[in-house]
Amino acid sequence: MLLRENAPLREYCSMRVGGPARLAAFPETAEELAALLRAGGRRVVLGGGSNVLFPDEGYDGTVIFTTRLCGLTADGCMLSAQAGVPLSAAARRALECGLGGLAFAYGIPGTVGGGVYMNAGAYGGQIADCLVRATLLDAAGEPRVVPASELALGYRSSALMDGDWTLLSADFALVPAPPEEIRAEMERNMQARREKQPLEYPSCGSTFKRPPGQYAGALIERCGLKGCTVGGAQVSEKHAGFVVNRGDATSADVRALIAHIQRVVAEKTGVLLECEVRIIDNE
Incomplete structure (x- = not known):
């Protein structure tokens, strides 16, 4: 089993942000995964890291990636x-x-x-x-x-x-x-x-869940937020339902932009957008 100390999480997450994990583990068998779970302690289990945000200071625990469990x-x-x-x-x-x-x-x-x-x-x-x-x-x-x-x-x-x-x-x-x-x-x-999604940039995929009877991207665009930036994070100019990393974003940038979108959309439409991205902290 591959174990990596101080693993830079930006290398393993699709948004390409996040500091180091105290330990990253890559089990290859069910037995190895079970052993990691039995070890206890602060931990989080992920797949390919495509819908997750870690803090810039990193994660003080073990991040278990299941990508080598590929039967x-x-x-x-x-x-x-x-x-x-x-x-x-x-x-x-x-x-x-x-x-x-x-x-x-x-x-x-x-x-x-x-x-x-x-x-x-x-x-x-x-x-x-x-x-x-x-x-x-x-x-x-x-x-x-x-x-x-x-x-x-x-x-x-x-x-x-x-x-x-x-x-x-x-x-x-x-x-x-x-x-x-x-x-x-x-x-x-x-x-x-x-044609519709900003696949050319790192992202977490769709940033918000779809509100009942509406579309998050359409609401965000209607509020004039398409292209809005915080640091290196941007509301995609191609599809407003995506927050993308234009190259030098931090996790703090992405979180601040998500919060800004939620605040503006709530003020202008009365709709509270629920974040679809899994945000992981050290608390």
Whole structure:
């Protein structure tokens, strides 16, 4: 297992901000992950770091990255993936097997673990649509298989956000479909991302959850905040629902800009935008 002391978190997080972690750990087996959980202490478990902000001073604990837990198998219409498998890789494997139901996940910048954690979704699909069960580890590293119906999967939320459970793997029930149709859907979704999203800059993806009946990006643009900057952080000029790092942003810049957006939108529209990004502190 790779262990790295004083690991610069900006190297592991998609926004490219954040100070050093006291220790970064990269387990390669379920047993190694369980041992890290049993060790206790301040810790946080992440996948690819695509939807998270650490403070500029760093994290005084252990950051466990599951990216080396990358087992991926298909059996009939069931696709089983460990927590560190990129969602795009899972979608590609489903395509190879002629299985539909995961095309929406192609291009989502996250892992299976993070996808289940927040019930990731895009283009009319979400993890809850095809997840059958998940294998979780408790704080003592003991496994438990939990049906999807017990995970309280909602809009960008799940029961995993409120408990001390870590996802080890997930099983998805998919449906046979013509590969050319699956590939076409994946390509349409990816083309839409390229056209509408600021993929050329580091970001955490969509910064805010969608308010009921509205779109965060449209509200932000309506309030005149498109292109607004704080330090090196900017409301994307391409899609106002994204906060991007123009190259020299700090975590403090990003947080300050998020707070500014929330304040202005609330004052002008009465809508309080809920941040979708997971903000981690040392408290």
